[in-house]
Amino acid sequence: MNQRISYIKKKKRRRLLASVLFLALTLTALTACSKNGADTGSGNNGKDSAGAGETSGGTSAKGRYIEEDMDLPISDGEEVLNLTRTTDGAPVLFTSENDTQVNRYEYNGKDWSKTALDWLDRVYPDREVIPMEVQETAEGVQYVRGMDEEQTHIARGGNGQEGEELQIPYLTEQTEIGYPLITGMLVDDAGNYWLQSPYEGTAAVIAGDTLEVLEELPTSQLLSMMDRLIFQGEGTIAVNTEDNVYTVYEKNREQQGTFSVKKKGAAWMCGGDGHWYYISEEGITRLTPGNDTQEVIMDGSLGAMGSTVNTVMGAVRGNEDDFYILYYQQKAGAHSLKRYVYDPEAAAVPETTLQVFGLSDSDTVREAAIGFQKKHPDVKVEFTTSGKQAGEVTSDDIRTLNTELLSGNGADVLLLDGLPMNAYIEKGILADLSETAGEIMEADTYLEDILKNTAQKDGKLYGLPIKFGVPVLYGNEDAKKALESFDSLKAFLEKNPQASVFGLADREYIRDFLFQIYQDELFVEDGKADREKLAELLELAGKIVENAKASLFEENLREDESGYIRDPFTNFGAEGILNHPEGAATASIHSVTDMMVPYTVMRQKSLTPETIRGFYQPVGVVGINQNTAQMEMAREFVAYLLSQEVQSAQLDDGFPVLESALQDKKGEVNSDYASSFYMMNSWNFEGEQLELEASFPTVEEVEGFIKLCGTLTRPAEQERIIWNLYQEEADQYLGGGIDAETAAENIARKVDTYLAE
Missing domain, CATH: 2.120.10.30 (TolB, C-terminal domain)
Structure with a gap:
């Protein structure tokens, strides 16, 4: 292809x-x-x-x-x-x-x-x-x-x-x-x-x-x-x-x-x-x-x-x-x-330095740092990252950071994306932001479910997302219903053993998507892994990989993936449902630009987007190091990240959680920027040709999408260490190196060891 x-x-x-x-x-x-x-x-x-x-x-x-x-x-x-x-x-x-x-x-x-x-x-x-x-x-x-x-x-x-x-x-x-x-x-x-x-x-x-x-x-x-x-x-x-x-x-x-x-x-x-x-x-x-x-x-x-x-x-x-x-x-x-x-x-x-750290970069944080410094000429906001993309961060990177934080050091402000937020909360690393969040939400109208549900424990908030992404699902009704739960997917494949579920897809997407949407069913309350459920999930993933012809599809996909950040909700073969209407497609939408291809496909096939089990993807989850010596300055920076000035910046690293800024996204559709380009996508997969010309979505489509945002309640958790542990063993199973029971046992043992550290 x-x-x-x-x-x-x-x-x-x-x-x-x-x-x-x-x-x-x-x-x-x-x-x-x-x-x-x-x-x-x-x-x-x-x-x-x-x-x-x-x-x-x-x-x-x-x-x-x-x-x-x-x-x-x-x-x-x-x-x-x-x-x-x-x-x-x-x-x-x-x-x-x-x-x-x-x-x-x-x-x-x-x-x-x-x-x-x-x-x-x-x-x-x-x-x-x-x-x-x-x-x-x-x-x-x-x-x-x-x-x-x-x-x-x-x-x-x-x-x-x-x-x-x-x-x-x-x-x-x-x-x-x-x-x-x-x-x-x-x-x-x-x-x-x-x-x-x-x-x-x-x-x-x-x-x-x-x-x-x-x-x-x-x-x-x-x-x-x-x-x-x-x-x-x-x-x-x-x-x-x-x-x-x-x-x-x-x-x-x-x-x-x-x-x-x-x-x-x-x-x-x-x-x-x-x-x-x-x-x-x-x-x-x-x-x-x-x-x-x-x-x-x-x-x-x-x-x-x-x-x-x-x-x-x-x-x-x-x-x-x-x-x-x-x-x-x-x-x-x-x-x-x-x-x-x-x-x-x-x-x-500048006399004062406010240190901000994130595993990966954030355009919104960099934009906010410049504006904050302008308001406070005596402050320098020093934003540092691991220098890696989200999918490149390793367990060793996070363990090094954990050691620093547990010793009472570390940055003043933390971007918690990919980090073990729950562990940080339990160990008292993160400051309680409930009062700060309350003041922010009193001053303006926000998507409160997204702000409150991302990093909370016992009624207290320890992290606030500054942006969010929206996973959407569209396509065949039976395939969509099958994905509603672990058990419904299992029953669907028992009844339709040849179903690919996703049409065309690569194994990394299938591996990560299933883990992402079902992980709360794979781990019990204390974080321990359910070995039986893990083995069943791996077997389901293996069956879908085989049905989707993943090995053939991904052979030539590799050379075109450069510049893309692997996302558990992004299927590089999603447009394939134009030729394979029996499948369900998913997309991770972080900007109006991201809507171009999936909404063009939906328009052509008269499809309607849905949320994926109410999931949203928190972006730039900001928390404060409990041990910072600059608590008030850190709180002021967090509030500034959620201000009208920052939330309205025309960036594509996520949708704003401020409702008025989110509503402003409708204006992008009729802007010179929107009319100035379109996207061409073409492929040839084993003689199967596909050509797609995509333009910006309509105002009505953006309005519908914004309404969809108001229904989101579940944060998609992506703790990198546990995710990495799962990926390593899942790849061994999907590659034929070990059986599903062994892979599940290895995952459970490694997760238990990590949680005990």
């Missing part, structure tokens, strides 16, 4: 392309920046790198960059093109209205002044060329990069000029895939044009006088149209010539030197006074060509560049040792602008 899954962006009116070859395609390419001014600081002027602690005298070091919000001077219907600056260091913002009119905004330190680029209307009076980016020289000459249905166009005007389109032969030369696609443009001090061409993998240098190609420099692979590979400094150009390596070219295009970066996601650069400044989620890093030294002058976790919803889309260095950074929020389709000012009196490192 060959399976291929891809997201393909639909062409939006102002982002037209001859063809679409990239994932997550977005064509808002923004300009680079340069600076003729003072350095942001080195050791001799007191601006030390971020992370400095105490001085040799024992006093706290001072001085760091502080983030300030700035209002964007744009009106409804106006789109940001790019950010640049004047020779004096004043930020300049270019925007477009109705995909035609281009406006220029210059900031004087207090206000923005607006000027329209009226000359552009005269260049393209009868042809639709959508403006994408504007460059401006020191003399005030402006260059507008635009696109029509087929190719890129560059117009020049301003500074008293009438305006004209540059007839650049390079842009009109067709290749196998059409005209060159240009996603970035610079004008160097010699008047030459540098054009970033991702399809060609080059930065073409065009002579300013003859408009002929002077040189084509190789660039690294461009994975997204939001990536930028060419940047402008003080009389120099930096080109991303190799992975993580930039080559700096002087005015005559001679190499000045190279420097390396830790490239991760979309980033931006600006330069000046012999340095370059690399802005990414890591923060602001100062680099020097020919020198491998990298100095982080601002920690990204203390600013918006560390936010998971932000993509850095432009940066300029001001004239007061400051930076202006433009961000794009893809899901919201919005931009924001921040200023970073060096404060010599601020502590180099």
Whole structure:
């Protein structure tokens, strides 16, 4: 079987392309920046790198960059093109209205002044060329990069000029895939044009006088149209010539030197006074060509560049040792602008550190950490993880953490996903959050069953989920009814010995799904395993694996699983019920995007989703270490995680437990984000072909899903150690290495030993 899954962006009116070859395609390419001014600081002027602690005298070091919000001077219907600056260091913002009119905004330190680029209307009076980016020289000459249905166009005007389109032969030369696609443009001090061409993998240098190609420099692979590979400094150009390596070219295009970066996601650069400044989620890093030294002058976790919803889309260095950074929020389709000012009196490192630990990462926690720090400038929220995905966490990882916590140490705040919550409660590791939860639920309306049922004992709450996922079931009625209980599934297979139950499925899914939904029947109240029930479950799993042709199905599935987190409710073959209507399908839905494929299948087969025995999947279950010395700060952070501000952040790591934020999910369906892409899925399994084109669900479908969320009462428990112990022995049985009774005995013995530790 060959399976291929891809997201393909639909062409939006102002982002037209001859063809679409990239994932997550977005064509808002923004300009680079340069600076003729003072350095942001080195050791001799007191601006030390971020992370400095105490001085040799024992006093706290001072001085760091502080983030300030700035209002964007744009009106409804106006789109940001790019950010640049004047020779004096004043930020300049270019925007477009109705995909035609281009406006220029210059900031004087207090206000923005607006000027329209009226000359552009005269260049393209009868042809639709959508403006994408504007460059401006020191003399005030402006260059507008635009696109029509087929190719890129560059117009020049301003500074008293009438305006004209540059007839650049390079842009009109067709290749196998059409005209060159240009996603970035610079004008160097010699008047030459540098054009970033991702399809060609080059930065073409065009002579300013003859408009002929002077040189084509190789660039690294461009994975997204939001990536930028060419940047402008003080009389120099930096080109991303190799992975993580930039080559700096002087005015005559001679190499000045190279420097390396830790490239991760979309980033931006600006330069000046012999340095370059690399802005990414890591923060602001100062680099020097020919020198491998990298100095982080601002920690990204203390600013918006560390936010998971932000993509850095432009940066300029001001004239007061400051930076202006433009961000794009893809899901919201919005931009924001921040200023970073060096404060010599601020502590180099916030005085208080609140430590948060989770086995795996959380976008919501990272987003909350940034907002919390902004409200408390003297606090640093340090979020650390095991560095592993949920399915990669081992028993040894958890035992190490358990030892630390039982000794009275550990982080102040814990994300309990995958951890032995019940054991932590019994051993007094977790603080009682009942009062905090009560105050939270009095202040706003939440899905209370989800908040209260996740980590409670004897009427007290010890953990609160900040998000949740929803396992849904759809398909054949008989197969769905069979899954209602352990006994009903057993009876169904006795009556229908050839039934696959799930249609097409792999053995890991079958193994984990059955364990997840029936585990409360496998273990008695004291946690001891029921050996007989375990053996029966393994035999049922083995029968379903055989009927579902799991070994054949998973042979070629492996190569397509990269990037997916194994989830007990996610069947990679769920779409197979289009051809196998006798089966039941399940899906784990953590976002409106996750609804696309299952709801498209349900729409085609006139099926209705149900909950799976009332289960929900708690995400980011937050608890507080009873031994923390910062109890009040920890409680305030927990409350902030459940605030409107955090719950409403447009993230896809789970649904919000705040009801108003959950209701807002209906708005995603009609957003530009929703209309901008669809999903294609195709496979060929032993001659059985399947093709599926999925789009966003309808408003009515999201409304129905939200109603479904209100019925959820049972947390799906995933204690990693017990789950790992089960998986190890179940794999031995399903692989034919041992019989079901032996596997059950091994599971029970290992679980008993673990519980006794």
